[in-house]
Amino acid sequence: MANQNLTNAKRAKKDEFYTQRVDIEKELKHYKDQFRNKIVYCNCDDPFESKFFEYFAANFKELKLKKLISTSYAGSPIAGQMLPFREYEGLKNKKKKEPLKIEINEVKDFNLDGAVSLKDIEYLLKNNANSATPLKGDGDFRSKECIELLKKADIVVTNPPFSLFREYVAQLVEYNKKFLILGNQNAITYKEIFKLIKENKLWLGYDNGGTKWFQVPDDYDIPTESRKKIINGVKYFSMGSIVWFTNLDTTKRHEELILYKKYSPKDYHKYENYEAIEVSRYTDIPKDYDGVMGVPVTFLDKWNPDQFEIVGMAEDNGKGLSGGIWDGRNPHCVVNGSNKFKRIFIRNKKVKK
């Protein structure tokens, strides 16, 4: 049963997922201009494993980055296993799997092989003691030394631990940082996250629907066969509910969603307990309805704030997030006596009342 799996997931609190390079490229290609002369920080990461670090190192020149910072976390299960740690000048005589920080200010043909590539990064790390250094603590994003690095950064890009997602986003907002991070689709409905979305301080990126594959530790149990694959002995797990959260501008959120349906009371039911109509799929949003509409959370992937105002969210239990259209009884949206799944309330700004 789905809910049993969700419950298992909740209990496990596993944060051991490695993002694929292809998923990073699919998203990051849309933001190239916004990285020019910027300091990028990838935390909750492992520079020797992370495809985030690899992507920015490989594209340092093309993106015209000013600086790239990456820190690893001691709890990472496969941290530092891939590359021989002690070879790096700044890490000699240090224990393996010790959390570290990497700072890169320039990428050029360091090894004089005629090309600029990741090999130059490796050369730099091996020969410059200042580029890779151990952290004092465990690399937790909440630690003082990591916050100091965060303060220096312009944009944070990473896949943070989902179990600490709210805390992680709160920190980014507190330090007024730009960010592009992965998160669970369910996080949209977290009170704190939804509040930011409603206030237009946070929205979704480009590549949200569909399936993303994440590398997981070998002993990670995947009960569903169709969501598991092993390539060259490396285990991957697929999830269709992982989305990008960002406060970098996107062209997508300025595109208008084309609407086809016309409103009629017979096709759209009014909720019994909210002053709004039920729209079960985003494609069914009527083009001519001037009131409040309840839509699935996946609407957010299509949201253009110039076209739709977000009024609130269902099930707020009187916390003031429903936009004042709730009768205060059943927190779910009720149609014909049955509860609907979580709904976001929107109003079309282009339809005159």
Added chain:
DNA sequence: AGAAGGCTCTTATGTGTACT
């Protein structure tokens, strides 16, 4: 017809809070 992708749906349960 089968595969892949896009989009919508779930309820058991840990945690916090108000009680006795």
Added chain:
DNA sequence: AGTACACATAAGAGCCTTCT
């Protein structure tokens, strides 16, 4: 201190549509 609720939520599943 112990109990009974109320509340918020989960690194997924499953259905339906579109592609090959």
